[in-house]
Amino acid sequence: MTPAKPISFKIEKKMNGLGRAGILTTPHGSINTPAFVTVGTKATVKALTPEQVADLGAQVVLANTYHLYLEPGDEIVRDAGGFGKFMNWYGPTMTDSGGFQVFSLGAAFGSKVGKLSKVTQGEITGGDEIDLEDQAGKLAKIDEDGVTFKSYKDGSEHRFTPERSMEIQHNLGADMIFAFDECTSPAAPYEYQREAMERTHRWAKRSLDAHRHLETRRPSGENRQALLGVVQGGRHKDLREESARVLGAMDFDGYGIGGSFDKNDMANAVGWVNAILPENKPRHLLGIGEPEDLFGGVENGCDIFDCVAPTRMGRNGTLHTKDGKINLRNVKFTRDFTPVDSECDCYTCKNYTRAYIAHLFRSNEMLAGTLGSIHNLRFLVSLVDQMREAILSGTFESLKTNFLKQYYGKNI
16 A cells, blocks of 8 residues: 655645645644745754744744754754754754755855856766865865765865765655755856756656655654655746656655746746646745745745745844834934834734844844844744735735835835
């Protein structure tokens, strides 16, 4: 008898077009979608306890395979019972494949074009290797089998392959994991985008095979993990559609949509992909946290989103409000005794003023990052929750128009 799938997805209501509201059920609970995923890179949401994360309405936490592999090590996390138990989070969990960090910490295509002749000409084939460089030297080397890279921490050499990524992610124990993919830069030329996409497809098949093998070794009664394939193809419609068709034909439990598109054409690229991917499986848009992009992702058929931006900005004094972003380090907030956002229901807004939080930031107090992160996460979690309710009530377009006009000060 074929075992039940590790996750299930039920569509509750569709919009005109691709957008939908649904319920994604995992071994550690259900996620009402669309939903914003909180990022806990190293099995911690920086400056917050898991209880604070839950209190602000977060439904799911995503950890980073690359970082947990380097420290403390995936076997330690495995022996602790998986990253959720390790960090005392008992809701749904996700891990990425580590691919984005391997490539992004290796180099940025646009900044070193002269040194990346094989990349810019799209010449890597078969056993060829390419070096990704930054000012510290060669950090990542891609070949058909995988990527050899140097740790950003100590320069030690490591290697990720699709099979190794699956082993690490199985040790980390998340409910949902991602196939190993090559994440390119939007600046990479068409020829290389195709090379990288086709390699991503080959790596997706290998990830799926390795995942299935590891699942056969899982002890009876232990929660199974869902594997999501990652669509690539850059900014190019033909590549994105081809990637969606190829990966959509594989038996993944869901799909991620990788980066490498320009902000101005993100919504279109997502729409190209989701018009082809299986409708009955969840879709995750990786690395998206700007309100305008979240609206675009939702109306074009994505169900879950993750981004480090809200906590990163929150730790540095930039906070979301209904009227746009504000920087509390600016002197004008020194005597502003109003909440960060008068309509926000988060712990920060209910208990503290802009003046007080501004004082904390200027004084370099640790509490500043905590209060800022709570607010920013609650702002985005609540916003995407409002999108879900608007889909169910048929008022999504009204919510989008009114919110974006007030947030950006213009019609989007």
